[in-house]
Amino acid sequence: MMKRLLIIFASFMPTYGFALEPLSAEDLSAVSGQGGVYLSGDITINENGGPLNVDGPSANGYSWQTSCTTASTDKRCGGRIAVNSGAGGGWLVLDNIRGRFSFEGLTLRTRKINSDFDGDGAAFNSDVFEIGLPNNLNYEDASFTIANSNSARPTDTGFMQTDIMTVNINGKANLQGNLLIFPTGAP
């Protein structure tokens, strides 16, 4: 008898439960999030070559291993991005990517713009994603080389490369402002 009562009681339970319902776009638009995110970063890339230079294969005709000092111009040192420009053609290369890059105070948040901007704000009346730029960027021997090459890797047979220019940055760059990102056009 008791069991039967329990079962009957249990069968009533769901009517007292609250169902989870999805929020409509209208409800969602009323949600105001927290203040956003504050980021700082410090990244060092291939300061003394990279893992391939230290641990790279050396048997079977591979010759990845080399000593990479900061001043070394060996093509095996530093990061390398090679993009093929067409079937059977050569490679556009960003080579010798290395150094240290740091910043503090990058902020991420969303923002509603409906005023200012010399009158554009009211007509725009929409949300944007805002990236607040840090006040300065610090570089320590950050460098990259723009080049063209006939093969993807400097250890390929018959490797040839034309370096166009090398950029080396040291010290501090100052900046201010926000980058605003938003959708445009009609799908």
Added chain:
Amino acid sequence: MTKNLRYGMLSAALLSVVVQVKAELIGLDDQELGDVDGEGIGFILEDFAFEAGTDVANGNRLDISGIKNKNGQDVVLSVSQFYVAGANSNRGSNVIGNPVNLGRLLYPYNLELVDGDTIGIADKAVFEYSAPQRNTGLLSGTDSMLVLATENRTERRFPNQQQSTGQRVDRVTGIDTSVLNSRAAERADFGIRYDLNVAGSQAQSLEGHAQGVAIDGSYIRLWGENNEMVGNLALKVFASDLTFYACDSAGNNCGQDVRFQNFVLENELGWGEKQPVTFEVDSSGNFTIEVGRLNSACADLNSSGGCSLGSAGYSDFYNNGPRADIHIGKLSVGGSDFGSATISNMQIQYLRATSRDL
């Protein structure tokens, strides 16, 4: 037995569900992709200012190397200042705290996958990165900033050809800034100071400063054709003032200014798929840029890639094709005024440039 039967029925039911939701992913072909017209992503920089390379004494450096002079000595461009700022930057002395808005909320820099059919590249999805668009000018009547005066002339257009009469462009009478959507407050000042360092010793210091710069109407369009990346480029620049001068190695005793006022550059490279621009690296590692032959501008090509119909086949290209115009409102060196200069209606029929390692 009934239990097994139930399991059997349940499994069959589950299997049938799996079969029903099975869907295959199929690659989109060029034509289907060509119909894609997505929403773009707009970018603007609000209250922006940037400065790099200053304070060289404290080790701030931005060096560009890899160049050699004719004697084989290494030449290093050592940038001692590069800046982007608002108006009245006073040649880079007023940068941080003097910001500018680049792009407008209603006319932003835009990244978009465009339906090629709308821009003369049939059945292709075209990747486009564009600066704020241009308006039709109140004075110029086109999206060009140059206001032209025409006159009625009767002349031979080629030697030994018959005379023809018509309206010809006579001169540039003014610059129409209503073409630009970037208003005065959205035009940046930027500049660069660099020292020329030859074989380890400081040789000369050079400076270039631009004021009130807008690049409205510029774009890069890229798409794929026959396993190759092809594109169209447009570079449209207006600067109210460009100044260049050289100083001695310590940055003192500067020479006289070379000054361009109201500088207009309107340049297009490539004409949809009729004249694509290709960028490639050949198998020996040299870079090649090619502005293609006018493939479909005329029905029949002669052996040198021109129209076998002669000039008649080019009328569409001459009337609607890409061209380059450069106008300097006022050119002055030191205190001397050289007046205005215009180079207009340059059209590239074919161009191929290849780099060679020395």
